[in-house]
Amino acid sequence: MYGFLIGVGVLLLLSIIWMVYRIQTLVSVVKGSDKKIATGSNKVNAILFILFMLGTGFLMFWYSIKEFDTYQLPIASEHGVVTDRLFWITMAVTGIVFLITHVLLFIFPYKYQYKEDRKASFYPDNNKLEIIWTAVPGVVLALLVISGWMAWSDITAPAPEKAHVVEIMGSQFQWDVRYPGKDNVLGDYDYRLTSATNAHGIDFTDKNSMDDFPSPVVVIPKGEPVLFKIRARDVLHSVFSPHMRLKMDAVPGMPTRFWFVPTKTTAEMREETGNPDFQYEIACTEICGRGHFSMRKIIEVVEPGEYQKWYAEQKSFIQMNPALAEGTQAETKELAENN
Amino acid sequence: MSTASVANHDTSAHDHHDHEHHGNFVTTYLFTTDHKMIGKQFLISGIFWALIGGLLSILFRLQLGFPDMSLEFLRPILGGWLDDAGHLDPTFYLALVTMHGTIMVFFVLTAGLSGTFSNYLIPLQIGARDMASGFMNMLSFWFFFMAGVLMFISLFIPTGPAAGGWVVYPPLSALEQAIPGSGLGMTLWLTSMTLFIASQLLGGINYITTVINLRTKGMSFSRLPLTIWAFFLTAVIGLLSFPVLVAAALLLIFDRSFGTSFYLSDIYINGEALPNTGGSPVLYQHLFWFLGHPEVYIVLLPALGITSEVIATNSRKPIFGYKAMIISMLGITILSFIVWAHHMFVSGMNPFLGSIFMFLTLIIAVPSAVKVFNYLTTLWRGNLIFTPAMLFSIGLVSFFISGGLTGIFLGNSAIDIQLHDTYFVVAHFHLVMGSASFFGLLAGIYHWFPKMFGRMMDEKLGYIHFWLTFVGVYMVFFPMHYIGIAGFPRRYYSWTNFDFANMYTDLNMFVSAAAIITFAAQFIFLFNFFYSMYRGRKASLNPWRSTTLEWTTPLYPGHGNWPGEIPTVYRWPYDYSKPGAEEDFIPQTVPLSATPESNLPHEQEQVKLEMEIMKDEEEGLVANESKH
Numbered sequence: 001m002y003g004f005l006i007g008v009g010v011l012l013l014l015s016i017i018w019m020v021y022r023i024q025t026l027v028s029v030v031k032g033s034d035k036k037i038a039t040g041s042n043k044v045n046a047i048l049f050i051l052f053m054l055g056t057g058f059l060m061f062w063y064s065i066k067e068f069d070t071y072q073l074p075i076a077s078e079h080g081v082v083t084d085r086l087f088w089i090t091m092a093v094t095g096i097v098f099l100i101t102h103v104l105l106f107i108f109p110y111k112y113q114y115k116e117d118r119k120a121s122f123y124p125d126n127n128k129l130e131i132i133w134t135a136v137p138g139v140v141l142a143l144l145v146i147s148g149w150m151a152w153s154d155i156t157a158p159a160p161e162k163a164h165v166v167e168i169m170g171s172q173f174q175w176d177v178r179y180p181g182k183d184n185v186l187g188d189y190d191y192r193l194t195s196a197t198n199a200h201g202i203d204f205t206d207k208n209s210m211d212d213f214p215s216p217v218v219v220i221p222k223g224e225p226v227l228f229k230i231r232a233r234d235v236l237h238s239v240f241s242p243h244m245r246l247k248m249d250a251v252p253g254m255p256t257r258f259w260f261v262p263t264k265t266t267a268e269m270r271e272e273t274g275n276p277d278f279q280y281e282i283a284c285t286e287i288c289g290r291g292h293f294s295m296r297k298i299i300e301v302v303e304p305g306e307y308q309k310w311y312a313e314q315k316s317f318i319q320m321n322p323a324l325a326e327g328t329q330a331e332t333k334e335l336a337e338n339n
Numbered sequence: 340m341s342t343a344s345v346a347n348h349d350t351s352a353h354d355h356h357d358h359e360h361h362g363n364f365v366t367t368y369l370f371t372t373d374h375k376m377i378g379k380q381f382l383i384s385g386i387f388w389a390l391i392g393g394l395l396s397i398l399f400r401l402q403l404g405f406p407d408m409s410l411e412f413l414r415p416i417l418g419g420w421l422d423d424a425g426h427l428d429p430t431f432y433l434a435l436v437t438m439h440g441t442i443m444v445f446f447v448l449t450a451g452l453s454g455t456f457s458n459y460l461i462p463l464q465i466g467a468r469d470m471a472s473g474f475m476n477m478l479s480f481w482f483f484f485m486a487g488v489l490m491f492i493s494l495f496i497p498t499g500p501a502a503g504g505w506v507v508y509p510p511l512s513a514l515e516q517a518i519p520g521s522g523l524g525m526t527l528w529l530t531s532m533t534l535f536i537a538s539q540l541l542g543g544i545n546y547i548t549t550v551i552n553l554r555t556k557g558m559s560f561s562r563l564p565l566t567i568w569a570f571f572l573t574a575v576i577g578l579l580s581f582p583v584l585v586a587a588a589l590l591l592i593f594d595r596s597f598g599t600s601f602y603l604s605d606i607y608i609n610g611e612a613l614p615n616t617g618g619s620p621v622l623y624q625h626l627f628w629f630l631g632h633p634e635v636y637i638v639l640l641p642a643l644g645i646t647s648e649v650i651a652t653n654s655r656k657p658i659f660g661y662k663a664m665i666i667s668m669l670g671i672t673i674l675s676f677i678v679w680a681h682h683m684f685v686s687g688m689n690p691f692l693g694s695i696f697m698f699l700t701l702i703i704a705v706p707s708a709v710k711v712f713n714y715l716t717t718l719w720r721g722n723l724i725f726t727p728a729m730l731f732s733i734g735l736v737s738f739f740i741s742g743g744l745t746g747i748f749l750g751n752s753a754i755d756i757q758l759h760d761t762y763f764v765v766a767h768f769h770l771v772m773g774s775a776s777f778f779g780l781l782a783g784i785y786h787w788f789p790k791m792f793g794r795m796m797d798e799k800l801g802y803i804h805f806w807l808t809f810v811g812v813y814m815v816f817f818p819m820h821y822i823g824i825a826g827f828p829r830r831y832y833s834w835t836n837f838d839f840a841n842m843y844t845d846l847n848m849f850v851s852a853a854a855i856i857t858f859a860a861q862f863i864f865l866f867n868f869f870y871s872m873y874r875g876r877k878a879s880l881n882p883w884r885s886t887t888l889e890w891t892t893p894l895y896p897g898h899g900n901w902p903g904e905i906p907t908v909y910r911w912p913y914d915y916s917k918p919g920a921e922e923d924f925i926p927q928t929v930p931l932s933a934t935p936e937s938n939l940p941h942e943q944e945q946v947k948l949e950m951e952i953m954k955d956e957e958e959g960l961v962a963n964e965s966k967h
């Protein structure tokens with residue numbers, strides 16, 4: 001019944017619109033305005049441009065200021081401060097250009113709307129102007145690029161020797177974390193060794209892997225360099241930690257890396273945001289299939305002392321499952337090598 | 340001269356008269372070789388695909404804006420892609436996103452825009468009877484048509500269409516185990532795209548050849564309307580970049596079906612270790628973006644060309660900086676090939692490459708900025724007539740600025756770390772490439788409709804359509820900047836799994852509502868378009884009082900465009916409001932010698948030369964006549 005009523009309503013509405021449309025067409029024919037070069041609509045459109053500029057301009061400023069703390073995530077890494085500063089400098093520069101060009105773009109239609117007694121000025125070119133507005137954006141962009149390039153070079157420079165290594169492996173649809181253990185060296189892996197008990201495909205014949213340990217959360221110390229060694233087991237994934245301003249694709253067959261220095265512990269961040277449940281998160285930002293939107297991992301940033309303590313307490317893969325170290329593993333390796 | 344040309348006129352008119360009679364439905368409307376009909380074929384298919392692409396976006400916007408809503412009323416269309424509670428399947432959500440992107444980028448904004456206007460306008464504006472090869476032109480459309488049929492079929496197969504994003508990165512797109520859409524759906528996608536590329540190449544070769552070889556007498560490159568320059572350069576870009584996509588697709592086909600390892604390496608999926616080693620998924624990304632980035636300009640340049648023409652005509656002013664416009668388009672053409680890896684700053688490629696591509700990318704912003712300043716100066720002290728086409732062109736310039744400026748953030752690799760693959764990117768390219776090009780397409784339709792169908796579209800409906808769409812597009816894409824700065828990733832079915840993104844349900848609802856209204860507003864256009872085609876007011880020969888050649892053809896130009904001799908061109912296409920001239924426009928066909936009152940000093944010089952040529956010609960013609 002409702003469907004029928006809605007149908008009738010829509011039909012009525014459409015026929016009314018149709019009538020209005022026909023009437024306005026006939027009126028315009030009678031008035032002869034269809035022969036004119038510019039009708040009254042010209043003025044209406046010119047005014048609408050001004051209204052549009054004022055309306056949307058107001059909305060933009062109002063929302064940008066009101067919501068600033070919502071969309072501007074707090075920063076929790078050293079390089080994040082640099083990239084955010086670049087972001088806001090670029091915002092200031094482009095913002096000025098945005099405002100000037102748009103004000104001109106919407107005021108000109110109003111100011112120079114068609115008048116029968118006026119003739120447009122014939123102004124085909126001016127090389128001086130062209131050179132100015134090629135050179136000025138060129139210089140401004142060069143400055144932006146150079147500052148961006150310096151930041152980029154620092155961020156992507158090799159990690160410091162003493163960086164704490166964490167391996168993050170993406171698979172459909174989860175992140176697995178491995179720490180190198182006391183020797184601070186991750187053991188070898190081979191994707192062919194992957195099995196239900198050995199999700200990372202760790203080669204346990206390599207003695208570096210003996211003390212490697214897993215962790216359900218990524219625990220890292222505050223104020224010390226941390227190196228994420230990133231890889232993927234099946235398709236592309238991407239490690240994204242919004243508060244750390246960190247993003248790097250996880251590529252099957254090609255390990256990637258990203259190092260950074262966290263600056264605030266989880267506890268400090270809870271205080272700063274006033275949210276007692278605050279957690280640093282990792283999300284996936286490369287489309288990877290059905291569960292792309294659910295690849296969550298928590299990062300816990302703690303004080304260095306606390307980190308040392310936690311690190312020492314962890315049980316290695318071998319300790320948790322001694323079977324991994326036994327002959328079974330050597331056989332699989334042999335098998336894999338024969339393949 | 341006049342007697343000679345009239346005589347000539349008569350004979351050729353007869354030839355064409357005979358020719359016209361042979362057409363039947365099939366040769367006139369289906370397998371036609373007339374560039375005008377082929378242009379209309381592309382236009383109608385483009386509109387069809389725009390509706391499909393738009394509808395898909397509404398479906399996923401419903402999921403994003405109203406995640407709790409039951410879509411049970413869509414079960415007749417979506418069937419098994421809804422779960423019991425009436426929510427979209429997450430895999431199908433990805434398929435929707437993928438198909439929306441593919442359809443909009445390739446079928447609407449490449450085929451629908453370039454296909455329509457390059458075909459329709461090149462011969463008419465350069466003064467040619469048709470394309471260099473009408474047959475290849477026809478093939479171009481039918482290859483596109485077949486590509487469309489395959490893509491359309493893929494929407495309805497049980498495993499769903501391709502779902503790896505429009506970029507179809509392997510290994511996701513190579514492995515059926517990873518996502519069902521990478522099965523038959525992906526095979527159809529690859530086949531369809533291969534046919535589509537064949538269509539683009541056939542078209543592109545034609546456009547280039549026609550512009551170089553078939554210009555009418557006097558139509559030097561420095562007298563070409565900017566539309567033609569844009570179409571020409573677009574075709575060059577397409578011709579050089581599309582084959583690389585074929586290469587990428589071919590290698591992907593090999594990986595999928597023949598066990599090669601171009602893109603696959605070290606993969607353990609579904610409890611099975613695959614034998615592939617040594618491949619690189621990043622190789623695919625390089626190949627894809629080698630087309631993918633120039634594709635942005637394939638989509639955008641024709642729109643900018645159309646805008647230049649429309650803005651000049653309706654400002655009653657010459658386009659400011661004609662030469663600067665051409666140089667900046669040339670610059671964009673060349674630079675478009677050497678910036679592709681800015682899509683890959685965090686793909687794991689060598690960061691040094693990232694630095695190089697950051698420098699190159701920000702260079703390309705300069706010619707784009709020059710174009711904007713030139714448009715603004717063209718409006719300055721003009722006498723502006725707001726036809727719907729003019730409104731859409733001004734809208735285009737606005738989108739081009741808004742979306743172009745956010746490109747400066749994303750082209751900076753340090754800033755891109757945070758923004759990559761977030762909604763900031765979505766906002767950026769939907770404004771600068773999607774909406775700007777879409778507005779170019781609409782401006783073109785409104786402007787050349789009288790030439791295409793001999794009737795006028797209703798202006799008032801055009802105004803309503805413009806304002807709803809202009810406001811609507813900003814309401815859809817502007818809020819996405821905030822969502823993106825907050826770090827919301829793209830291609831997410833829902834954000835509630837994450838604390839940092841568990842907000843903005845209100846803003847997403849607003850965006851979705853705006854998207855639905857904007858989509859609904861397009862039906863005003865559809866009505867206007869089809870109704871005016873049959874019942875619109877009869878157009879006059881030159882309704883916008885424009886200078887270019889297409890307005891010198893009859894109201895319903897036949898196959899061959901001009902019944903008589905092709906007109907000769909004596910001046911550049913932007914003689915609007917020339918001081919001294921009586922009218923505020925002088926068509927390109929008016930000799931300089933006929934307008935001594937408005938000639939500029941250097942043109943006065945050319946008059947002598949022009950007189951000599953005309954005299955020579957006249958003698959030649961008379962000699963020809965006497966031979967008969």
